[in-house]
Amino acid sequence: MIQVLEPGVLTLVQDLGRPGWAHVGVGRAGAADAGSLRLGNRLVANDDGAASLEVLLGGLRVRVLYDSTLAVTGAPGPVWVDGTPVAHNAVLELAAGAELRVGTSPVGLRSYVAVRGGIDVPPVLGSRSTDQLTGLGPPPLAAGDVLPVGPAPDRWPVVELAPEHSWPTHVVLPVQPGPQADWFDDGLAVLFAHEFTVTPATNRVALRLSGTAVPRHEHRELPSAGLVPGAVQIPPDGQPVVFGVDHPVTGGYPVLAVVRGRALDRLGQVRPGEHVRFVVG
Structure with a gap:
């Protein structure tokens, strides 16, 4: 215990x-x-x-x-x-x-x-x-x-120490196009061309970013649709929101891009105030 x-x-x-x-x-x-x-x-x-x-x-x-x-x-x-x-x-x-x-x-x-x-x-x-x-x-x-702690497994640790990996100061997130990428005027180009800052309004539900607004030409309403971890949603103010592990299962704003699964762990370690760049994944 x-x-x-x-x-x-x-x-x-x-x-x-x-x-x-x-x-x-x-x-x-x-x-x-x-x-x-x-x-x-x-x-x-x-x-x-x-x-x-x-x-x-x-x-x-x-x-x-x-x-x-x-x-x-x-x-x-x-x-x-x-x-x-x-x-x-x-x-x-x-x-x-x-x-x-x-x-x-x-x-x-x-x-x-x-x-x-x-x-x-x-x-x-x-x-x-x-x-x-x-x-x-x-x-x-x-x-x-x-x-409470569960019963110990039958096997024993086989190593005493694991190597440390590097922690880059600039976070680069590989993405693929999202289901509403065609709703935006060069939205992916804007996303890739600029650096965004992680705001304090960030938690396990989502990373909220600030930076250059991502413009959109399609302004019709989007019916609530399923979401996945790493979805990059663009609300009306154009500031990206990247969903984390406690994300809602549905959402109503268009998803411009989706962070690749291999980068989701890195997403969970990004701190407010750090800078994020998106790249083709």
Whole structure:
């Protein structure tokens, strides 16, 4: 079991989400950076989709109530065990009563804390993930929460440390044309030619961008249509909105482009104030 001492800005339980429910209005949700969640689980020998903690901008402090194996991945901020700095992307063995603290990274947005056995909160529609748009899943962590941990898998970690990858200062998102690309006057050309800034009005539902407005020549109403993660929607003000893991399942503004699946994890690590460019994917 894990006791939450300080939850930080926002810490959520996340796994790989709940696919297959969009037809009844429930999105997939899941980790915003699924690759980092998978890496943490592999380090502690869990199944890839075991529930972990998604930590926004650091600040999490927890105590393990039993001997535990953990790993911290994602945004590469400092990590301490009982005040001693320890490695990121590494297998961490904590004795009962030890405290883990996750600091704020200078790059990226979300870190992931995996524990051997997985966070064993009750699943909802087959997933333990928190969906902030619908309210499904466990609430954000609060000080004093005690989280159950599932039984340890039979296998053991086979590595002690995973290599770090680079964190570029300029975010480049590859896209393909969206279903309403022909509604715009050279909309894709405008999108590719300019840099956009991520605004503070950004969360797991969507990245909201500011920059050169994308003009559109077709002004008729669009019936509500299905959406996918990475959809680049253009509202009337022409400022792009890029949908994330907690996106609504339908939307009424035209979709100019869609971020390629291979870049969705990077999308989950973009911080407000950073600059984004779109390229042909």
